[in-house]
Amino acid sequence: MNFSYPFIRRPVGTTLLAIGLFLIGCVAYSFLPVASLPSFELPTVRVSASRPGADPATMAASVAAPLERRLGEIAGVSEITSVSSLGSSNITIQFDLGRSIDGAGRDVQAALNAAATDLPSDLPTLPTFRKVNPAAFPIFILAMTSPTISAAEIYNIADTVVVQRLSQVEGVAEVVATGAEQPAVRVQFNPVALASIGLSAEDVRNAIVNANAAGPLGVLDGDGQSVTLGSNGQLWDPRDFNPIIVKSNNGSVVRLTDVASVKRGVRNNFSAAWFNRQPAVLLTVTRQANSNIIETVDHLKEVLDDLKNWIPADVHISVLSDRSQTIRASVRDMQITLGITAVLVMLVVLVFLRRATPTVAAGITVPLSLAGTCALMWF
Template structure:
């Protein structure tokens, strides 16, 4: 008895098996991820640091080298690349074997980075070193715009950072969301070289004065223990703390002049509230925009994730200030939807053609229906194999 005769002589068993295959395949269809391109690249962990004021060579020697030496040899690592720029930024990427757990890889790299922090310059440690699982799969791009021109790019970038990014990062399936450019509000201090020379000051002296007076210092208590005589009340002294406005920075004391007058920061520099980074100028149809790049989490369903992102943005848009809107200039799920529709259309056309051909040769509708019943079972059952 050959393989086919076994099922022919047992029609009930064959029917039950076909139903089970169809049900398992149908369930697998709902679980399998849908993406524009399959994940065929190694999972990558990104390490980023910043050394303000340092050139690329200094960053490579004092930041990239210690981190690379500490991370080298981490479990399941394939290769590692680093890039140091003249703006003081350092980006190090660690690629791992395909199929490894990205979260475990991130933890392993972070443990190595923590062990190397003491070797980094103090300025780098104060800025912080970030370790995150990087997803190269861009799902969509959301952009904030101000059609009426009420808000500039700095305001929109800061608004996105404070009110939108955290909400998008919590959407299931989103690997990461970041503002392109990252120009958050920052106090910009533009020193005048001529005035510095006039008052015999150096930029490092000005920077030291800013650091010394822009800090949180505990002021202590009055009538607190220990003391010789008990007091009925204890008073906590609250100091001003860190500076927050341009006027606060303008009044930073630098030194006392020979005539007894005070030299302040406003005498040698121009202070204004601006952006922390001016390296990106994004525009949409000639107007300023703030792009938010949304990366897909590895293995997530692109269509479901994109729908969740759209729903989240609709909820957030209800709280936007007047004159602020959002658009979606780039969405990969549009291509995915078109591809799925094309596949379904092709499948239906092929199914109808096969029915016609079978009927022409069999000349019997009953035999044709029996033969065609195999098609959905085999197609849907294939998804169960994909899931396994």
């Protein structure tokens, strides 16, 4: 039996089926993810650890090496790479393609717990990990500048307001702020003064840590109520650090201001960015694996218009890079090419057959085939 026989015998049903297929294809076309490259995911986990003030060699020996030993014991690991810089280490673990990323994450967490005893005790926080896609690339890069506000304050605005809001946009996987650091109080030791009184940098550090702490003190029980007591000794102003007692001996008191200078600064002086000759904070937006880049960027631009009401008027947000522009141009070229293709098919049929019916049939068949292809890709 001929495959086309039932469709020829039922022209009305065939017409309705073709119209339905065409409409479904048009709807499916609008929902298809758009990207410049095919989307693929590798089971990869990235571990981050920080130790402020440690040089790269110290980070590699004291932090990265113990973590690598534990992470290397996980089954299914195909590659481990680490990069250590001033005060931080980043370790990337790539697993076999058949490995579940959720199971790999649980194994990484267990390895981090096992490595906790091998790590230095002065780490501010335990190492953290997150699942990453090495094939992901930034789709949107923003630059925040201000003629009156410092880069550290801009970074604080970006980290607390802008990054949080952009991360909530549908299709966004991660938003990273770079180019500046969080505000901090920097203490610069005088090594000559420390040596003259027999103190080390570790003694000064311990004195600062003990004086700059917040924690519970206990509970005060009364007849009618109980009150929880706590200390709030955290210092924010550089002037509050100067009276800290570093050493006390036989009535002689050595304060922090005697052996060091305290000033306001940032956590990392070596992180900086400029845009149009102004200090800037860069916001890098990465999309989710199956999201539509064009729709995601459009949503981001809508959020940027709303963010102007939540940040100071002196802070300007500029678009530094927009990957959707090249993709939009490629999509337009594809649409024009498909239209020209359909016209050329009709012309070829008309020239060789010189009949109107096959020509019209070819003009209908080509768009209908494309619509059916889009419908199959969607489902």
